[in-house]
Amino acid sequence: MNPEIAQYYRVNKLPHIWCPGCSNGIVVRSIVEAIDKAGLDQDKTVIVSGIGCSSRAPGYMNFDTLHTTHGRALAFATGVKLAKPELNVFVITGDGDCTAIGGNHFIHAARRNIDLNVILFNNNIYGMTGGQYSPTSPTGTKATTAVYGNIERSFDSCKLAQTAGASYVARGNAFNTRQLTDIILKGIENPGFSFIEALSSCPVYYGRRNKKGGPADMLKWQRDVCVTQAAYDRLPEEKRAGKIITGVLHHEPQPEYTAEYAKIIEKAQGGNG
Amino acid sequence: MSVTSLKAKLMQGNQACAEGAIYAGASFYAGYPITPSTEIAEILSERLPQVGGRFIQMEDEIASMAAVIGASVTGAKAMTATSGPGFSLKQENIGHAMITEVPCVIANVMRLGPSTGGPTSPAQGDVMQARWGTHGDHPVITLCPNSVQECFELTVKAFNMAERFRTPVFIMFDEIIGHMRERVVLPEPGQIPVVNRKKPEVGPESYKAYEPVDETLVPPMASFGDGYRYHVTGLTHDETGFATTKPEKMAAHLQRLHDKINNFLPEVVDYEEQSIEDAEVVLLAYGSVARAASRAVKDARAAGLKVGLIRPITLWPFPGEAVKKAAAKAKAVIVAEMNLGQIINEVRVAVEGQAPVYGVLRADGEPISPTEILAKIKEVL
Numbered sequence: 139m140n141p142e143i144a145q146y147y148r149v150n151k152l153p154h155i156w157c158p159g160c161s162n163g164i165v166v167r168s169i170v171e172a173i174d175k176a177g178l179d180q181d182k183t184v185i186v187s188g189i190g191c192s193s194r195a196p197g198y199m200n201f202d203t204l205h206t207t208h209g210r211a212l213a214f215a216t217g218v219k220l221a222k223p224e225l226n227v228f229v230i231t232g233d234g235d236c237t238a239i240g241g242n243h244f245i246h247a248a249r250r251n252i253d254l255n256v257i258l259f260n261n262n263i264y265g266m267t268g269g270q271y272s273p274t275s276p277t278g279t280k281a282t283t284a285v286y287g288n289i290e291r292s293f294d295s296c297k298l299a300q301t302a303g304a305s306y307v308a309r310g311n312a313f314n315t316r317q318l319t320d321i322i323l324k325g326i327e328n329p330g331f332s333f334i335e336a337l338s339s340c341p342v343y344y345g346r347r348n349k350k351g352g353p354a355d356m357l358k359w360q361r362d363v364c365v366t367q368a369a370y371d372r373l374p375e376e377k378r379a380g381k382i383i384t385g386v387l388h389h390e391p392q393p394e395y396t397a398e399y400a401k402i403i404e405k406a407q408g409g410n411g
Numbered sequence: 412m413s414v415t416s417l418k419a420k421l422m423q424g425n426q427a428c429a430e431g432a433i434y435a436g437a438s439f440y441a442g443y444p445i446t447p448s449t450e451i452a453e454i455l456s457e458r459l460p461q462v463g464g465r466f467i468q469m470e471d472e473i474a475s476m477a478a479v480i481g482a483s484v485t486g487a488k489a490m491t492a493t494s495g496p497g498f499s500l501k502q503e504n505i506g507h508a509m510i511t512e513v514p515c516v517i518a519n520v521m522r523l524g525p526s527t528g529g530p531t532s533p534a535q536g537d538v539m540q541a542r543w544g545t546h547g548d549h550p551v552i553t554l555c556p557n558s559v560q561e562c563f564e565l566t567v568k569a570f571n572m573a574e575r576f577r578t579p580v581f582i583m584f585d586e587i588i589g590h591m592r593e594r595v596v597l598p599e600p601g602q603i604p605v606v607n608r609k610k611p612e613v614g615p616e617s618y619k620a621y622e623p624v625d626e627t628l629v630p631p632m633a634s635f636g637d638g639y640r641y642h643v644t645g646l647t648h649d650e651t652g653f654a655t656t657k658p659e660k661m662a663a664h665l666q667r668l669h670d671k672i673n674n675f676l677p678e679v680v681d682y683e684e685q686s687i688e689d690a691e692v693v694l695l696a697y698g699s700v701a702r703a704a705s706r707a708v709k710d711a712r713a714a715g716l717k718v719g720l721i722r723p724i725t726l727w728p729f730p731g732e733a734v735k736k737a738a739a740k741a742k743a744v745i746v747a748e749m750n751l752g753q754i755i756n757e758v759r760v761a762v763e764g765q766a767p768v769y770g771v772l773r774a775d776g777e778p779i780s781p782t783e784i785l786a787k788i789k790e791v792l
Contacts, residue, residue, distance in 0.1 A: 148642075151653065181638040186481070197642060197653065202635040204484060205644035206477065207507050213474035217481025217489070218635060220465050221439050225485065225636050243477075246470035399465060406460035 146170035146180070148200050155194055157265075159341040159353030161312035165259055166195050168315050168336070169228065172322035183226040186215040188235035190266045192259035192338070195230045209240030212247040215254050223396035226326070229256040233274040234264045237293050241273075244295075248302035251330040252395035257322065258295055258333070261340040269343030280347045295335050300388045305330035307388040311337035313360040314384070321386055330394045337364070337382070419596050424562040424589045425450035425492075428518055428582065429458060430597065431566025432490055436605055437516075438464035439489035441478035443471055443497060446530040447586040448520035451492040472500035476517070480504060483513045484643060486634030488570055492518035495537050496527065498544065505579055506545035507645045509668065512621070512630065514573035514608055516566070518582045520589040521698075523776045532776030533586035535698055535749040541581050542727050548665055550672040552679060553581040553727040557701045559593045564603065565724070571606035572679070576672055577629045583726065585749060587699035587778055608632050615639045620652035621664075628671040672728070681724040682733050686712060690719030692788050693737045693766075695758055696747040697723050700779050704747055707784035718788055726754065731761035738762040743791040747771040747779050767791070 139147070147170070156162050173183060183201045187193035189208035196203035206214045211229050219227045236244050236258050247254060263281060264270040271281035271288045274295065279288040300307045306328035310318035318336055325332030339345065339356035350356050366385040370378065422430070429451050432440070440459055442452040456466040465482075469475040475491045482489040493501060498519045508515055523529030524536045537544075541553045552572050554565040565582055573580040611618050611631040620641040621630050630650075633639035646654035647661045655661060672679060685708055687693065692711070696704035701722040711718035721737060723730050738744050744766050746755040755770045762768055771787045773779050 181640065182636055184635050197644070200640055202484075202640055203642045204481065204635070205642070205646065206480075207503055207645060210473060210477040210504065213469060213477035214481035216467070216469070216474070217439070217441060217478030217483075218485055219481075220467055220478070221482035221487040221489070222485035222634075222636055242470050243474055246474070399460075403460040403463060403465075406457070407463070 142174065143167070143170060146173060146200050148198055151198050154198055156191060157342045160191070161338040161353070161357065162192050162195060162259055164312040164315060165257065165318065165336045165338055166198070168310075168318040169230075169257055169322055170199065171319045172326060175319070175323050176326045178226045178326070182224060183228070184218055185228045185230060186211045186218060187230040188232070188240060190232040190235045190264070191261070192230055192232040193235060209235055209238070210243060211235065212240060212243040212254065212256070216247060216250075216252055219252055219254060220396055220399065223400070227254050229254055231256065231258050233258065233260045233262060233295070234272040237273040237295050237298070245298065245302035248299050248304040248331050248333065250395045251303055251305050251392045253329050253331070255322070255325050255332045256334065258335045259338045260295065260335050261338045261344060263340050263344040265340045265343050269347060296333065296387050299333035303331070303392070304333045304388070305390055305392045306332040306386075308333070308386045309335045309337070309382070309384045311360040311364050311384060312339060313357045314364065317384060324386060324389070328389065328391065329397070330392055419594050421592055422559055422595045423450060423592045424556070424559045424584055425520065426454055427559045427562035427595055428492070428566045429454035431563040432516070432570065433458055433462060434563070434598070434603070434605070435488065435567040435570035436607070437488045437490055437570060438462070439479065439482035439487040440464070440466045440491065441469050441475040441482070441489070442491045442493065443469055443475050445472070445494045445497045447522055447589050448492040448494050448518060451518060472497035473504060476501040476504035479515045480508050480511070480513045483515050484635050488514070488574070490516040490518065490570070492520065494520050494522050494530070495524040498537055498540060502544040506547060506549065508579040509545065509549045510645055510647070511643050512577040512632070512668070513579070514577050515579050516569045516573050516582065517579055518566070521583060521585045523774065529776045531586065533699065533749060533778060534774060534776070535585050535700065536753070536774060537583060538726055538750070539753045541583055548669070550578070550669050551581070551727040552576065552578060552672065553583055553725065555697045555724060555726045556582070556584050556588060557698055557722065558588070559591060560595045562588060563595055563597065567603050567605070571604070574606045574608040575629070577608065577632060578672065585698045611639065619650045621648060622650035623667065628667050628674065676728055679725060680728050680730050682730040683722045683724060684733070685720040685722070687719035687721060687737050689717050690737065690740070691717040691742045692719070692792060693741045693744045694718060694720045694747065694784065695723070695734065695744065695754070696720065697726060697754070700747050700749060703779050703781045704784055706781040707788065710781060710785055711788055716788060716792065729757050729761070731757070734758055734761040735763060735765070738765045741766045744768045745771060745784070745787055745791065747784050749779060750774050
């Protein structure tokens with residue numbers, strides 16, 4: 139590993155627990171590259187996660203790291219950030235962790251526009267528990283709890299984040315790491331709630347059962363269906379079906395929660411804030 | 412108002428709890444509105460920013476507990492307050508704080524349950540939930556004030572114990588104590604010692620986040636942002652803080668969590684005795700019920716009956732030794748509590764059959780009166 143990047147890993151904790159062909163490691167690499175490019179102080183950077191495959195990532199990352207309970211990472215991270223606003227706080231979460239059990243925390247953290255950088259690893263399945271359908275599993279997905287096919291509709295977590303009030307929303311994927319690193323970096327630079335959905339892939343519990351091919355096939359699929367908004371707009375109508383739009387989807391700076399709270403302190407202490 | 416002036420004030424239990432938190436150095440509160448504890452949140456939303464602290468009203472009870480833990484790992488003294496239904500919701504993250512050894516204080520102003528129950532009715536139905544509410548084996552420290560003065564003092568003590576033992580500490584008072592207004596005398600700064608968590612004395616390169624360095628078995632705790640870059644996980648972990656599935660490491664971890672408190676019971680366990688020396692009937696009561704029991708003792712003594720009272724101030728760990736000693740000389744033990752029989756079972760264990768144990772139990776939203784207790788005393792004598 140490039141020593142410039144290796145400093146951000148707990149190298150002695152590798153190899154990781156993820157299955158062969160899992161793309162979680164690719165997404166983690168983009169996160170640390172973005173941290174490096176942003177020039178964040180490693181000692182002032184905290185990684186918080188919930189429960190699930192992706193939430194194991196902080197254990198391999200050389201920062202102050204907090205592995206919490208299922209769905210609650212954003213609420214823990216809110217405590218970290220509000221108690222010590224000078225920290226750069228990242229949240230690593232999964233599709234089940236963030237949009238099912240943690241859905242309430244997700245919309246409210248977005249609503250507050252608290253300065254958290256949230257990276258949702260979306261593999262469309264509960265991997266850690268062996269392949270149950272999640273809120274981002276497409277309708278028709280086969281899963282261990284949907285053996286006849288999933289009849290539920292899936293969330294678009296980016297639209298959800300934007301509607302709830304996130305000031306920065308972007309989507310990337312594990313295939314296009316240059317774009318993924320770039321949109322995470324832009325999220326870091328946004329002083330507010332920054333939400334990045336990273337399409338990952340679970341060849342073992344999602345791909346196999348849904349006949350998506352092997353790990354490489356799943357990444358090639360991301361390459362083929364993901365387009366930027368500009369590219370999408372240029373596509374003829376008949377070629378738009380099934381495309382997933384990536385890149386920065388929304389960026390509208392808003393007052394940030396901990397900065398606003400600093401004014402409350404000033405006011406309470408008799409200042410003019 | 413100022414907490415620095417040594418003078419008597421008229422104050423509500425919930426307010427005394429909030430002021431006790433400020434005195435103890437609390438700088439963070441996260442909570443969710445719930446009767447009958449809401450005043451604690453309301454008061455701290457005003458008071459904390461005055462002292463440079465931070466308050467946040469979270470989206471639910473679960474998030475409140477999570478935010479408290481997150482704040483505490485950055486070095487803040489943090490608390491939340493709730494009542495029965497919210498206490499239930501917090502339990503999973505309370506377990507996280509126990510296994511990760513994150514100091515924090517949880518106030519539970521008890522109302523009648525189960526479920527929504529009687530939101531404005533007093534009860535003491537959460538005392539076993541305090542003991543076993545979160546899953547898995549874990550030690551518990553629970554303080555139980557019986558006056559507004561004690562709401563203040565025991566909140567300070569709850570923070571001190573949380574910091575000393577690196578563990579969540581509960582302060583549980585019933586709705587009567589929470590909403591009752593009475594005279595309190597606020598201590599001057601420094602009059603009650605304030606304890607702060609032990610920080611590492613070694614550099615990051617030799618720091619093991621969960622390795623005890625002395626006989627307290629409590630590992631020094633670095634704050635996030637101090638450069639130690641350590642890992643905190645709810646998974647069973649070894650002394651490095653990283654997850655382990657080795658049976659001997661898992662056993663050692665859980666054992667240390669117990670030993671760090673159980674090895675220091677004389678420092679932790681607290682109770683008050685009234686007229687217990689020659690007592691033929693031993694009463695046991697806590698919280699507001701102990702006030703009625705205390706009155707019953709006086710009335711019984713005036714009538715020539717040898718009655719005494721043990722009032723646990725720590726419900727957990729339970730002062731079983733004191734109960735056992737008093738029961739050895741007693742003809743009967745009476746437990747009065749606002750539930751249908753919770754601490755009475757702990758008393759039965761402690762009494763070891765030396766005397767029959769009776770209950771004055773009530774769970775109808777009404778306080779237990781001295782008259783009811785006195786009637787039971789006369790019945791069993």
